[in-house]
Amino acid sequence: xxxxxxxxxxxxxxxxxxxxxxxxxxGRRITDxxxxxxxxxxLGSEIEDVAKELGHYGADRIIVADNPQLYNYTTDAxxxxxxxxxxKETPNVVILGASTQGKDLSARLAARLNAPLAMDSLxxxxxxxxxxxxxxxxxxxxxxxxxxxxxPKMLAIRPNAMPIIKVEGTGSxxxxxxxxxxxxxxxxxxxxxxxxxxxxxxxxxxxxxxxMGCPDFSLIEELAQLVEGAVGASRxxxxxxxxxxxxxxxxxxxxxxxxxYVACGISGAIQHLAGMSSSKIIVAINQDADAPIFSRADxxxxxxxxxxxxxxIEEVRKLNK
Amino acid sequence: xxxxxLLKQVPATESLVRIAADGISLNKDDVKWIIxxxxxxxxEEALRIKEAHGGSVTIVSLGPEKAVEAIRTALAxxxxxxxxxNDSAAERYDSLNIARILxxxxxxxxxxxxxxxxxxxDNDNFQVGAATAxxxxxxxxxxxIKQEIIDSKIRCHKTVEGGTVEIEAPIPVxxxxxxxxxxxxxxxxxxxxxxxxxxxxxxTIADLGLDxxxxxxxxxxxxxxxxxPERKAGIMIxxxxxxxxxxxxxxxxxxxxxxx
Numbered sequence: 303x304x305x306x307x308x309x310x311x312x313x314x315x316x317x318x319x320x321x322x323x324x325x326x327x328x329g330r331r332i333t334d335x336x337x338x339x340x341x342x343x344x345l346g347s348e349i350e351d352v353a354k355e356l357g358h359y360g361a362d363r364i365i366v367a368d369n370p371q372l373y374n375y376t377t378d379a380x381x382x383x384x385x386x387x388x389x390k391e392t393p394n395v396v397i398l399g400a401s402t403q404g405k406d407l408s409a410r411l412a413a414r415l416n417a418p419l420a421m422d423s424l425x426x427x428x429x430x431x432x433x434x435x436x437x438x439x440x441x442x443x444x445x446x447x448x449x450x451x452x453x454p455k456m457l458a459i460r461p462n463a464m465p466i467i468k469v470e471g472t473g474s475x476x477x478x479x480x481x482x483x484x485x486x487x488x489x490x491x492x493x494x495x496x497x498x499x500x501x502x503x504x505x506x507x508x509x510x511x512x513x514m515g516c517p518d519f520s521l522i523e524e525l526a527q528l529v530e531g532a533v534g535a536s537r538x539x540x541x542x543x544x545x546x547x548x549x550x551x552x553x554x555x556x557x558x559x560x561x562x563y564v565a566c567g568i569s570g571a572i573q574h575l576a577g578m579s580s581s582k583i584i585v586a587i588n589q590d591a592d593a594p595i596f597s598r599a600d601x602x603x604x605x606x607x608x609x610x611x612x613x614x615i616e617e618v619r620k621l622n623k
Numbered sequence: 624x625x626x627x628x629l630l631k632q633v634p635a636t637e638s639l640v641r642i643a644a645d646g647i648s649l650n651k652d653d654v655k656w657i658i659x660x661x662x663x664x665x666x667e668e669a670l671r672i673k674e675a676h677g678g679s680v681t682i683v684s685l686g687p688e689k690a691v692e693a694i695r696t697a698l699a700x701x702x703x704x705x706x707x708x709n710d711s712a713a714e715r716y717d718s719l720n721i722a723r724i725l726x727x728x729x730x731x732x733x734x735x736x737x738x739x740x741x742x743x744x745d746n747d748n749f750q751v752g753a754a755t756a757x758x759x760x761x762x763x764x765x766x767x768i769k770q771e772i773i774d775s776k777i778r779c780h781k782t783v784e785g786g787t788v789e790i791e792a793p794i795p796v797x798x799x800x801x802x803x804x805x806x807x808x809x810x811x812x813x814x815x816x817x818x819x820x821x822x823x824x825x826x827t828i829a830d831l832g833l834d835x836x837x838x839x840x841x842x843x844x845x846x847x848x849x850x851x852p853e854r855k856a857g858i859m860i861x862x863x864x865x866x867x868x869x870x871x872x873x874x875x876x877x878x879x880x881x882x883x
Contacts (some may be wrong), residue, residue: 377765492787500785600858601875
């Protein structure tokens, strides 16, 4: 497949991360343009059965690297196995999701392979033979068009930015010989709260800021739970110690692009706007009619969020009935 | 424990970004410059490791002459010495080229740990730390919120979607910082005074013994910078009462935008 496109899938205990399907769908679009094969690579342990599913998202071939040492992600084992495969098969384009794992892996892989990498790509296009990725810089205050020169051209695509397209079809599943190679990182354990919706992957994010006035985010949490969304926070709310730093949305926190972002009591400092401006619909609720957040919001309500949020929750409950 | 901190000077996150006339760079006049916030965590963590285990902290930065200010701030926080690679050739380099230069500079300094920001908040590439580790043939662990050094090993808690993962690595190792690792200290007045006497080596790429072939050609090139897509003018939802406003918002989100 010397001209093909390779996607690196990300799974946890047999469940693929959503961005895996986004990467495949984008890969399919590129292979259709280049007229070549789409190959999906999956790493893990006892994952052959779940790997088949990737055919429904356009993979022609599904390469399974199955080994107990790949059960948990470690940078060095994954880099070794993937770099070997890429060196052998010489794909033209490699696509990964820019999850925390994908960012870590793609950066190490690019260095190993001496390959150009566009991190957090939002869109990809061809201009004659040039592959051009559009990616945010300065936390989304500016968009850069970047030409990738060399091979393979690596794209780490931002979660939630590209559509998932299901197709008719099944890919052939092939088990590859795995050589873990030399490694020094040791996985000890993980502490995951799978009940929480991940901020960067959520379709809906409800965020609170200084206007919350205290650590009690129960209204935000209640609304988030009702719409199966995630809870976010502004830097002020995190600095106050009201929320954990993993909830922070902004240039120095997480960058999110959900379908709906609801900013409650967030004034809209430029560093916060950078982290959520690519949301599809933005709603702002704030007592201050002059808050900068309203200039970015599609819909705004001026008023007391402790009065308005319970009413919104009540209205959403009616919809769900 | 000998630590090296990779540090970059970046525009303050409150700064507005203006695209320069050439369309591929940013207008840097009137910009306030700061230490990359994630590198500030790295400086703080290196100082805490020095306080607990002894050793020294060396700041390594690549940037223009004024990046000396950022190094000086780190020295005032308590770091021992600095190295600035200042070379106009570096302006057109991408993350891999820069990582090769940093790796060459680090090879001249004995180290146990390298600590870097997970990313610089200007280019947001998330690449230089991992690539530097690769070029030095040492492991790296990214997005660390807690570390513990036991003998010749380090155990790091790193953030992932929905939680944390614990990874152990032999030293020497590079790790990158995540928010939550620590609260960086402010430089004290005596610290600022002392920093004036601490050494900062300024080097060119040639001083590191690197030629253009070893650095490689940049493989990524910015061909255009654009402002983010404009958002259409928003609608303020009016109504006689909070109740009518809330109902109208939910109706719009459900019926028109179909997002709930």
